[in-house]
Amino acid sequence: MKAVIIEDEEFASKRLSRLVAELSPNIDIITNITSVEHGSTWFSENPIPDLIFCDIQLNDGYGFDILDSLKDHPPVIFTTAYNEFAIRGFKYNGLDYLLKPIVKDDLKKSLEKFEKNLTKSGGSSTENLEHLKQLFHKEYKHRFMVKVGNMFKSFNVADIAYFKSHEGLIYLYTHSAQAYPIEYTIDQLENILNPIHFFRINRKFMVSVKAVVEIHSYFNSRLLLKLLPKEEEQVIVSRERTTNFKRWLDM
Numbered sequence: 001m002k003a004v005i006i007e008d009e010e011f012a013s014k015r016l017s018r019l020v021a022e023l024s025p026n027i028d029i030i031t032n033i034t035s036v037e038h039g040s041t042w043f044s045e046n047p048i049p050d051l052i053f054c055d056i057q058l059n060d061g062y063g064f065d066i067l068d069s070l071k072d073h074p075p076v077i078f079t080t081a082y083n084e085f086a087i088r089g090f091k092y093n094g095l096d097y098l099l100k101p102i103v104k105d106d107l108k109k110s111l112e113k114f115e116k117n118l119t120k121s122g123g124s125s126t127e128n129l130e131h132l133k134q135l136f137h138k139e140y141k142h143r144f145m146v147k148v149g150n151m152f153k154s155f156n157v158a159d160i161a162y163f164k165s166h167e168g169l170i171y172l173y174t175h176s177a178q179a180y181p182i183e184y185t186i187d188q189l190e191n192i193l194n195p196i197h198f199f200r201i202n203r204k205f206m207v208s209v210k211a212v213v214e215i216h217s218y219f220n221s222r223l224l225l226k227l228l229p230k231e232e233e234q235v236i237v238s239r240e241r242t243t244n245f246k247r248w249l250d251m
Contacts, residue, residue: 039066
């Protein structure tokens with residue numbers, strides 16, 4: 001069986017190739033495609049492979065852009081660094097995926113599944129693929145408008161260090177240590193902020209990756225964070241979110 005890897009990170013591509021060779025010697029990785037432009041050219045000049053490993057986000061676009069150029073595509077195993085919040089879309093649509101960094105046992109299960117279903121077209125319908133594309137093309141919030149006295153001020157998301165729930169209100173904290181109340185809930189923020197940049201660590205805090213300066217082990221399988229700007233309250237990653245938090249930081 002011939003397979004293609006669509007991945008713009010050289011280390012990730014080589015590691016995936018090595019794992020595939022160990023787990024399924026009958027699968028031959030015939031090429032690694034590193035961009036949308038490269039993929040469009042390669043697929044126009046070569047036969048469709050039996051299997052595609054496809055990264056979601058490439059330097060010049062999305063892996064979906066390459067699949068769109070194909071009249072039909074073989075089974076696809078998507079690879080992504082998105083956290084569990086974004087991954088729900090895969091499960092809902094019945095598509096297989098590997099979460100980076102790829103775990104060998106997870107890859108083994110994916111390969112077993114696809115080798116048993118080689119006659120199926122990607123394990124999903126065109127409609128399912130469209131749903132998934134919409135998930136990853138989703139527009140996330142770029143700015144927040146807050147009231148400062150009798151005036152309003154706009155903050156870019158890049159200026160925000162974290163959000164904190166306190167006494168029934170949600171506060172926006174900037175990297176310059178300013179705090180402002182906003183009319184959102186933590187649940188709403190989880191849906192409108194890009195999960196690549198923000199992570200909800202517990203019921204009270206949603207933090208940006210730039211705000212996390214130190215991580216310490218804490219009892220009961222939790223993590224204790226040091227944030228910048230400094231937060232006087234202990235900032236603890238809940239036990240059920242610890243694994244995904246580590247994956248989020250390792251993107």
